[in-house]
Amino acid sequence: MLVIKDLKVSIEGGEILKGVSLEVNAGEVHAIMGPNGSGKSTLAAVLAGRDLYEVDSGTISYMGEDLLEKSPEERAKEGLFLGFQYPIEIPGVSMVNFMKTAINEMRKHRGEEPLSASEFLKKMRQKKELVEIDSSLTNRSVNEGFSGGEKKKNEIFQMAMLEPKLAVLDETDSGLDIDALKVVARGVNNLRSSENAIIVITHYQRLLDYIVPDYVHVLYKGRIVRSGGKELALLLEEKGYEWIRQEELNL
Amino acid sequence: MQKEQDQILNEVTTGEYKYGFYTDIEHDSIGKGLNEDVIRLISEKKNEPEFMLQFRLKAYRHWLTMKMPGWAHLDIPPIDYQELVYYSAPKQKARLSSLDEVDPELLETFNKLGIPLEEQKHLAGVAVDAVMDSVSVKTTFKETLAELGIIFCSFSEAVREYPDLVRQYMGSVVPYTDNYYAALNSAVFSDGSFCYIPKGVRCPMELSTYFRINAANTGQFERTLIVAEDNSYVSYLEGCTAPMRDENQLHAAIVEIVAMEGAEVKYATVQNWYPGNKEGKGGIYNFVTKRGICKGDNSKISWTQVETGSAITWKYPSCILKGDNTTGEFYSVALTNNRQQADTGTKMIHIGKNSKSIIVSKGISSGVSNNSYRGLVKVLRGAENARNFSQCDSLLLGDKCGAHTFPYIESNNQSAIIEHEATTSRIGEDQIFYCNQRGIATEDAISLIVNGYAKEVLNKLPMEFAVEAQKLLQISLEGSVG
Ligand SMILES: Nc1ncnc2c1ncn2[C@@H]1O[C@H](COP(=O)(O)OP(=O)(O)O)[C@@H](O)[C@H]1O
Numbered sequence A: 001m002l003v004i005k006d007l008k009v010s011i012e013g014g015e016i017l018k019g020v021s022l023e024v025n026a027g028e029v030h031a032i033m034g035p036n037g038s039g040k041s042t043l044a045a046v047l048a049g050r051d052l053y054e055v056d057s058g059t060i061s062y063m064g065e066d067l068l069e070k071s072p073e074e075r076a077k078e079g080l081f082l083g084f085q086y087p088i089e090i091p092g093v094s095m096v097n098f099m100k101t102a103i104n105e106m107r108k109h110r111g112e113e114p115l116s117a118s119e120f121l122k123k124m125r126q127k128k129e130l131v132e133i134d135s136s137l138t139n140r141s142v143n144e145g146f147s148g149g150e151k152k153k154n155e156i157f158q159m160a161m162l163e164p165k166l167a168v169l170d171e172t173d174s175g176l177d178i179d180a181l182k183v184v185a186r187g188v189n190n191l192r193s194s195e196n197a198i199i200v201i202t203h204y205q206r207l208l209d210y211i212v213p214d215y216v217h218v219l220y221k222g223r224i225v226r227s228g229g230k231e232l233a234l235l236l237e238e239k240g241y242e243w244i245r246q247e248e249l250n251l
Numbered sequence B: 001m002q003k004e005q006d007q008i009l010n011e012v013t014t015g016e017y018k019y020g021f022y023t024d025i026e027h028d029s030i031g032k033g034l035n036e037d038v039i040r041l042i043s044e045k046k047n048e049p050e051f052m053l054q055f056r057l058k059a060y061r062h063w064l065t066m067k068m069p070g071w072a073h074l075d076i077p078p079i080d081y082q083e084l085v086y087y088s089a090p091k092q093k094a095r096l097s098s099l100d101e102v103d104p105e106l107l108e109t110f111n112k113l114g115i116p117l118e119e120q121k122h123l124a125g126v127a128v129d130a131v132m133d134s135v136s137v138k139t140t141f142k143e144t145l146a147e148l149g150i151i152f153c154s155f156s157e158a159v160r161e162y163p164d165l166v167r168q169y170m171g172s173v174v175p176y177t178d179n180y181y182a183a184l185n186s187a188v189f190s191d192g193s194f195c196y197i198p199k200g201v202r203c204p205m206e207l208s209t210y211f212r213i214n215a216a217n218t219g220q221f222e223r224t225l226i227v228a229e230d231n232s233y234v235s236y237l238e239g240c241t242a243p244m245r246d247e248n249q250l251h252a253a254i255v256e257i258v259a260m261e262g263a264e265v266k267y268a269t270v271q272n273w274y275p276g277n278k279e280g281k282g283g284i285y286n287f288v289t290k291r292g293i294c295k296g297d298n299s300k301i302s303w304t305q306v307e308t309g310s311a312i313t314w315k316y317p318s319c320i321l322k323g324d325n326t327t328g329e330f331y332s333v334a335l336t337n338n339r340q341q342a343d344t345g346t347k348m349i350h351i352g353k354n355s356k357s358i359i360v361s362k363g364i365s366s367g368v369s370n371n372s373y374r375g376l377v378k379v380l381r382g383a384e385n386a387r388n389f390s391q392c393d394s395l396l397l398g399d400k401c402g403a404h405t406f407p408y409i410e411s412n413n414q415s416a417i418i419e420h421e422a423t424t425s426r427i428g429e430d431q432i433f434y435c436n437q438r439g440i441a442t443e444d445a446i447s448l449i450v451n452g453y454a455k456e457v458l459n460k461l462p463m464e465f466a467v468e469a470q471k472l473l474q475i476s477l478e479g480s481v482g
């Protein structure tokens, strides 16, 4: 589904990703871990098409096509979803209107009719229950005045509404209490199927108690320095990132 | 990054005016220039009674003593008033009984504007009095209204048919001495609408008027008068778009509203006169005096405006809250793009006890435009427990435009409570990217954000107008994205 080859990315002249390769197939859940500043959000943003970042070399293919050729909205309409580490507030635009516009843009892209008001509201209701999002949140403006936890849950709610093929969740677990963490996990596990793939970016291993990944990668200073199964996350938890740092120094 | 963002916004926001076309209809005009003979000729062509001619002449003589005002935040090129044409009427048969008799070119123009009269005629609950240039072309729904005793006709017709009413109220809210453009309008006004709601009558439909400017170099001077008797109610809509012209056109209208005891008048405007091209060439100068008086106790006047057009807009729909327990409201969205300049706001004059006013102003600036809110809240000594709440927000697209807020407060009563809130925000690249990531293209994202921002005001418009206004905001910001 997603093949990243030797990706090098810089911003304002500074190289952040220094040759990242990663292959994600349908049905898989990958976890990307790493200390702050290692380039996790950069990778997510480049996948979503943020033009702030300069792709210096390397390729990304998504469902057999060149992802880097496509605009951010095309990527979204072709099923790529980014759960933002810091979700953005849009005053005055109601969640209902925002979601309806988004869903209907995607349906238009697939050559489908817009959802009727009742179909849409039904879907909203179902997905709201799934993520246990407070009913009033969807009546408010997009993320406006939401608490940190509410914003994160709202990302999961949007993911559930949009039913993406590939979801990239950037530290959706950060700053959440255990209950909210379980909500996030449930949202992800619900999406999980043989058709979809999910990349979970996380700083901590505790989320991985609830979302069991097929693969774990450690991103360190712009490079994937370790890849393995879910036991790698436990090893990291036990030894800390300091361990990676030492290992890298020894090389 | 900031540069790139501005470039995107520039591309999105430097759209050309979508309603630029000109209808080729024969005009019956008086030559250029202004003097007493021209005024006599206008009055004569309109078959006006003597009192009307005298009113015009007094106003003209007063205007001669006045100077064109200057404003801090508007850059107005000098206007040669002798170069303007002060009367122009589309030539057509004397009386029309059905739409079939209306000039097909004219109907075509309305069709391009998306306001086909044919359909409007059937549109439930909307009576349309279409004004093109200076003479009323067609009035519909008149009979239904007449049964309720409601008068809704062109101003010229009112002058002939209801001279006593016109005489009693014309100039009672906006005297010809009020300002330079009010004096000019009073001297040369062409036509407009007159509306009279008798005691205790609720007007069952929205009254709407479409104004058009369509003759080269024609100063357009409408005049509207609405009188709502005790415990009556009326909702009035005014909307306009103008065709593409190269020469600047002057538009100086007067709207007067009188609300008697317990009466309520809602006045909504969608203003989309030609704003000029990207470089600021052409475009309408829109200098309007709109004022209402809540004369009787418990009366209410509400102004709602969506201003997207004109090269220069200068307009302050105001309320004189004379009666006790009266309410004045002002809801405004003013959008400026390219080189447009707008200086708009309101005046709320509290005279009566327990008088209340609400001001919600939403400015949107893009391109290299300038957008100012200027508002006065004045509480007179006798206005016990007067209350005002003002909310003035500015939204900026790009970094070459300007937004300014000038709230003036004069309170002469200790018991008055006046609150003012103001915010300025910018559409950020991260907001647009967030929308993009959810499948929404940049142009639609901007439109979504702008409409969300203006929602509080758009919600005050009647349903069909709100949809039109939303489209207008979108069209006004539209351009060529990538
Ligand atoms: N907009 C930016 N401008 C300059 N440097 C940036 C910007 N965004 C990220 N960086 C730098 O890139 C590096 C990687 O950041 P990021 O991808 O956010 O890491 P992570 O998500 O792993 O914490 C950091 O050193 C950070 O300071």
Ligand SMILES: [Mg+2]
Pocket (backbone or CB within 6 Å): A040, A041, A042, A085, A170, A171
């Ligand atoms: Mg990050």
